[in-house]
Amino acid sequence: AELARTGEAAQQAAERLAEDRDSADSARASALREEAQASAKQAEFGDREREAEQELADALPALEEAAEGLRRxxxxxxxxxxxxxxxxxxxxxxxxxxxxxxxxxxxxxxxxxxxxxxxxxxxxxxxxxxxxxxxxxxxxxxxxxxxxxxxxxxxx
Structure with missing residues (x-):
């Protein structure tokens, strides 16, 4: 009887362990997806930032030229x-x-x-x-x- 109870407890522990492992695997997969999405957004924002900086660098000489024209x-x-x-x-x-x-x-x-x-x-x-x-x-x-x-x- 005691052996049956111990076996049953071991079986329940094994089932909980399997559920916990499945839950951890699911959480890990979700975290990896979110990390990949965050990395993609970060790359996109980096691209946009570089584009904006380039547009600004291209526009500044024209702006300075316009200001000089105003002064004249x-x-x-x-x-x-x-x-x-x-x-x-x-x-x-x-x-x-x-x-x-x-x-x-x-x-x-x-x-x-x-x-x-x-x-x-x-x-x-x-x-x-x-x-x-x-x-x-x-x-x-x-x-x-x-x-x-x-x-x-x-x-x-």
Missing amino acids: ISTTQLREVKALTKPPSGVLLTMMAVCALLGVQLPRRAGSKQDPSKEDAWTHVQTQLLRDSRRFVEDLLLIDRDAVAEETIGKV
Whole structure:
């Protein structure tokens, strides 16, 4: 009788051991899958980081060139632009983009959801952006390039 109980206890212990081994094997396999997924994501993020760094490295010279171009703009040139009564569409479009970058809201007619007319937009540019030529250039040079919102970039 005692031998039967001991045999039964040994059988139960063997079954628990087999279940524990199966559970451990399953957990190990799951951990290996998760590790493989994490490694793949890490590699993907590493690739994206390298791509972003390369894009930044490619863009920085153009950014510095643009900043140098801004520094070369004279007050006389800005006065000439300000004096235009009907600027070429490229000038108006550029100045509207500058408004977006500087956070200057173009006026809308009362109750209107439409963009302002070209004349209203240009008048606003002349009176708000171009009223102080030196400050205009300084403001452009001081734009925090890292803080420009995606929405603003989309507008520009």
